[in-house]
Amino acid sequence: MTSCLPTRLRDGELAVDTRGITKRFGDQVALNDVTLQVPTGAVYLLVGPNGAGKSTTLKVLLDLVRAEKGTAEVFGLDTRERAPEVRANIGYVPERPDWGYGWMRVGRLLEHHALYYPTWDPNYAARLAQKFELRLDRKMGVLSKGQARRVHLTMALAHRPPLLLLDEPTDGLDPFMRDETLGVIADHLAESPTTVVLSTHHVEEVEGLADHIGVLRNGELRAQMSRDDLNANLRRYRVEVPDGWSGVAALNGTVLRRVAAPREVQWTVWGPEAEIVQKLSGSGGTVREVVPLSLIDATLALLNPND
Amino acid sequence: MLISLDPQDTRPIYIQIVDEVRRALVLGTLAPDGPLPSVRDLAVKLRVNPNTVSQAYRELERQGMVYVRRGQGTYASPGQTDGTERRTLAEGVAQRALHDARRNGLGVDELIDAIRNYNRQRKHEESL
Amino acid sequence: MTSTSLHPTPSSRTVATEQFRAVGLALRTEMILFICALILFSALIIGNTIHGVQTHPPEHWRTGFTYGAPVATPLFLMALLIPFGVWRAEDPSRRAYHWSMPVARGPHTIAKVFAGWAWLMIAAAVYLLFVVALALILPTITGEVSRFGDAAVWEWIVAFTAPTLGYLLTSIAVIGSDHAWRWVGGLYIGYWVLIGCLFAFGMQDAAQAVRTITDGAYGLNAAMIGAGRDAASVSSAHMMVRGLSMSNWLIAMPLWLVGSGIAVTIASYRHRE
Numbered sequence: 051m052t053s054c055l056p057t058r059l060r061d062g063e064l065a066v067d068t069r070g071i072t073k074r075f076g077d078q079v080a081l082n083d084v085t086l087q088v089p090t091g092a093v094y095l096l097v098g099p100n101g102a103g104k105s106t107t108l109k110v111l112l113d114l115v116r117a118e119k120g121t122a123e124v125f126g127l128d129t130r131e132r133a134p135e136v137r138a139n140i141g142y143v144p145e146r147p148d149w150g151y152g153w154m155r156v157g158r159l160l161e162h163h164a165l166y167y168p169t170w171d172p173n174y175a176a177r178l179a180q181k182f183e184l185r186l187d188r189k190m191g192v193l194s195k196g197q198a199r200r201v202h203l204t205m206a207l208a209h210r211p212p213l214l215l216l217d218e219p220t221d222g223l224d225p226f227m228r229d230e231t232l233g234v235i236a237d238h239l240a241e242s243p244t245t246v247v248l249s250t251h252h253v254e255e256v257e258g259l260a261d262h263i264g265v266l267r268n269g270e271l272r273a274q275m276s277r278d279d280l281n282a283n284l285r286r287y288r289v290e291v292p293d294g295w296s297g298v299a300a301l302n303g304t305v306l307r308r309v310a311a312p313r314e315v316q317w318t319v320w321g322p323e324a325e326i327v328q329k330l331s332g333s334g335g336t337v338r339e340v341v342p343l344s345l346i347d348a349t350l351a352l353l354n355p356n357d
Numbered sequence: 358m359l360i361s362l363d364p365q366d367t368r369p370i371y372i373q374i375v376d377e378v379r380r381a382l383v384l385g386t387l388a389p390d391g392p393l394p395s396v397r398d399l400a401v402k403l404r405v406n407p408n409t410v411s412q413a414y415r416e417l418e419r420q421g422m423v424y425v426r427r428g429q430g431t432y433a434s435p436g437q438t439d440g441t442e443r444r445t446l447a448e449g450v451a452q453r454a455l456h457d458a459r460r461n462g463l464g465v466d467e468l469i470d471a472i473r474n475y476n477r478q479r480k481h482e483e484s485l
Numbered sequence: 486m487t488s489t490s491l492h493p494t495p496s497s498r499t500v501a502t503e504q505f506r507a508v509g510l511a512l513r514t515e516m517i518l519f520i521c522a523l524i525l526f527s528a529l530i531i532g533n534t535i536h537g538v539q540t541h542p543p544e545h546w547r548t549g550f551t552y553g554a555p556v557a558t559p560l561f562l563m564a565l566l567i568p569f570g571v572w573r574a575e576d577p578s579r580r581a582y583h584w585s586m587p588v589a590r591g592p593h594t595i596a597k598v599f600a601g602w603a604w605l606m607i608a609a610a611v612y613l614l615f616v617v618a619l620a621l622i623l624p625t626i627t628g629e630v631s632r633f634g635d636a637a638v639w640e641w642i643v644a645f646t647a648p649t650l651g652y653l654l655t656s657i658a659v660i661g662s663d664h665a666w667r668w669v670g671g672l673y674i675g676y677w678v679l680i681g682c683l684f685a686f687g688m689q690d691a692a693q694a695v696r697t698i699t700d701g702a703y704g705l706n707a708a709m710i711g712a713g714r715d716a717a718s719v720s721s722a723h724m725m726v727r728g729l730s731m732s733n734w735l736i737a738m739p740l741w742l743v744g745s746g747i748a749v750t751i752a753s754y755r756h757r758e
Contacts, residue, residue: 138495212491212492261406281369343367
């Protein structure tokens with residue numbers, strides 16, 4: 051049933067184009083035939099439970115991890131054959147907090163990083179350092195997770211890369227800094243055309259930023275679509291049903307959730323609204339409510355469908 | 358003019374922004390020929406994709422509520438005297454109310470009666 | 486996104502220079518310790534010589550040391566430890582930052598190895614400066630002529646090749662493994678345990694055969710300072726006294742250097758995750 055969810059985007063220029071990426075760690079399958087498609091300029095939210103393969107997918111793009119099968123391209127460049135050129139165009143915030151040299155001071159590390167990226171903007175870096183309240187004289191190794199995360203964000207953003215790969219960018223940050231980070235990202239997007247792929251557990255935070263979503267589960271890409279598509283097709287239907295209701299034969303779409311109570315059934319369905327309402331009404335029920343879902347609710351439904 | 362988004366609102370964000378601007382126009386917090394925040398400023402303030410704000414501004418322009426001054430920004434259109442926006446707002450409120458009513462199994466007439474009764478009661482309490 | 490608007494990778498020169506500076510920063514503590522040790526030892530030697538001159542008759546005066554290839558041995562030992570400083574807190578499981586830079590991984594690792602080596606050579610030069618200074622100062626105390634004219638040219642070159650070899654050898658382990666200490670320590674201990682066992686079980690010939698790795702004509706000691714056990718030829722009385730052989734060194738040193746260089750390169754280019 052869930053195979054009816056869209057997993058391929060319509061044609062368009064892709065910043066990230068992976069085809070059938072398969073990766074094993076020992077006998078564990080981390081990624082299974084993943085075809086990730088991120089249009090240029092998109093803000094793509096990659097969701098999935100821990101261990102779903104989100105971080106691994108990002109690492110394949112950086113050639114930190116090599117897939118056994120499949121190809122990956124970033125801006126048309128093969129991530130393996132032309133890895134240095136690909137990496138020159140990526141700003142990466144990793145999941146791990148120990149990134150950079152632990153013995154180096156923050157200010158020195160930013161200098162070090164700047165030399166590797168000729169497009170580094172020192173004024174922007176200084177503004178970010180101020181915004182994130184970075185202590186330039188502290189050694190990287192003694193920073194807390196949140197403080198380190200803010201340094202990583204500065205490192206990733208200051209050279210204005212065409213592609214940002216953000217793996218849990220607000221992890222470890224207090225609520226104020228989390229909010230500030232979202233503002234920084236919005237500002238960054240307004241200033242420079244950027245494609246963003248981000249994974250986060252705080253889905254509600256990116257409600258306003260994300261315009262594409264990809265759902266990873268157990269190494270498989272269950273669904274991939276634009277927010278417009280999601281908004282147009284995913285609905286929750288609340289139907290009042292009479293006693294002894296016989297149910298509805300088949301709905302024109304993919305049923306993700308179905309919750310039944312006496313006299314009321316709630317469906318979360320991906321499919322054409324008009325036809326579904328017709329089917330539901332036709333079966334004897336009264337459709338009380340048809341609503342689109344918030345991003346977080348949509349994510350939960352896509353991640354954990356039940357019949 | 359203050360624009361804020363309701364996290365519970367599941368409509369597309371650009372539609373929410375359009376509604377917020379409409380509300381500001383009707384309430385007068387956005388004066389005719391008054392400036393709207395730049396796309397960038399609003400995107401940062403709302404923590405929203407700048408493309409979404411652009412989309413909202415384009416829609417506002419299409420509906421005639423705002424106009425763009427080359428190189429200077431977006432401004433509210435000069436006085437709307439025909440009450441179009443008021444009616445649109447009212448329509449929006451009605452839509453939400455009816456949706457809520459339907460959800461609770463209430464009919465249109467029941468809703469209208471309840472509104473009238475409640476309003477009468479409130480007026481009575483205020484005059485006391 | 487057209488290719489013309491893609492961002493460029495950094496130039497090799499920028500990378501090499503920055504690696505040199507960054508590794509210098511990483512080794513700062515080690516360098517300070519090194520300089521302090523040199524100053525301390527120099528002071529001790531001078532002090533000891535002065536004391537000797539004041540308390541003993543001239544026949545017993547010694548300058549403390551004369552220059553010869555074995556003087557490079559402390560440099561070799563120090564060089565064994567330097568890679569741990571160069572790759573501080575970066576065992577391969579934590580090397581992702583280094584690998585994520587917009588530089589090909591193999592060459593980038595080599596660049597870091599090279600940077601560490603450059604600092605090592607500076608240290609060797611400083612070491613030699615101290616040696617020469619001492620050799621010039623001590624005779625003024627004892628009245629004797631400096632004794633480093635005896636050393637052949639190759640014995641001076643050893644001061645640079647010996648630490649290079651030590652550096653490369655340990656670098657193989659540090660680059661290739663998460664547990665470099667285990668490899669280095671394990672190999673060293675295992676080597677002597679093996680020889681000891683072979684001797685203990687009466688397999689003298691086998692033991693001697695294994696021992697040629699360090700002590701043979703072209704073994705590690707020969708590559709380091711020309712001190713192979715079976716000196717193929719001895720070209721001066723001075724070297725016969727020390728058991729040094731230049732011809733052994735001329736073969737052993739390039740052999741070991743090239744071999745360890747290849748191993749370092751293989752370790753650097755190997756893909757790890």
